[in-house]
Amino acid sequence: MSMTVTRILAEEAAHSELPMPPWLFGVIALVAFAFLLGVTWSFRGTAQKYVRPTDHGQGDGQDSPHWPEHPAHH
Template identity: 35%
Template sequence: MSLLSTIVQAAEETKNALVFPAWVFPLIAAVAFIFLGLIVWSFRDVANRHSQKTGGSPASGHTTDH
């Protein structure tokens, strides 16, 4: 038996089963993206909530005084 046929035969014998069924992996990804999206959504408009700390100045910090 040649080396190539031995390698091919070993490759065919080694079949690893998935930990979960194939449909579970996209489900996990979707749940993770939804969870991260909810975290980002919870921080919406945070800069405008604390305008008293900036003294009501514009967010950019630039003034029109020259």
């Protein structure tokens, strides 16, 4: 009996139609990848914003206690 049910389900699945045209799956994938590219692109330069400034021979090489210089840091 289980083989009969399996065969009926397999035949039914073989004749089922896609919920939309096949080319639309490709369009949706391209739009999704373009969106993810936009998200990735929005973070460009973020690492550079948080790089510690280099100490060009000034001081003893220790970081300033007020790094980064910002009006809110006193």
